[in-house]
Amino acid sequence: MRIIARQGMIRMDLKTQYKSKLLSAIPVVSAMKVDIIKIGIREITLTAPLDTNINYEGTAFGGSLYCVGAMTGWSALHLTLMDAGHLPSVWLAKGEVAYLKPVRGTLRARTTITDEQRHR
Secondary structure, eight states: OHHHHHHHHHHHHHHHHHHHHHHHHOHHHHHTTOEEEEEOSSEEEEEEOGGGSBOTTSSBOHHHHHHHHHHHHHHHHHHHHHHTTOOOOOOOSOOOOOOOSOOOSOEEEEEEOOHHHHHO
């Protein structure tokens, strides 16, 4: 039980530190009011409120949807490399998104890194 409590504290510290890093290093993330809901070595979930990411139709702005999704992928890879002992420099070289339907509430994106992906 003591180990679980310590792990929980480590995760909270990681969440606080990583959120500070994202907000200070990437101004648009701060403006979008992005929040980290879940963070770990294998998964990250980000959200952003609709009211600061809304378009003229009253739905989520496409650029905001892309940004939240891209940030989860970037963060997951960055965390994986850090966990492996690297000082990573990660950037997005190409991105593609398909908007299948309007988002009328909180923007939410999750990226999970599998054991196989971590090994690669």
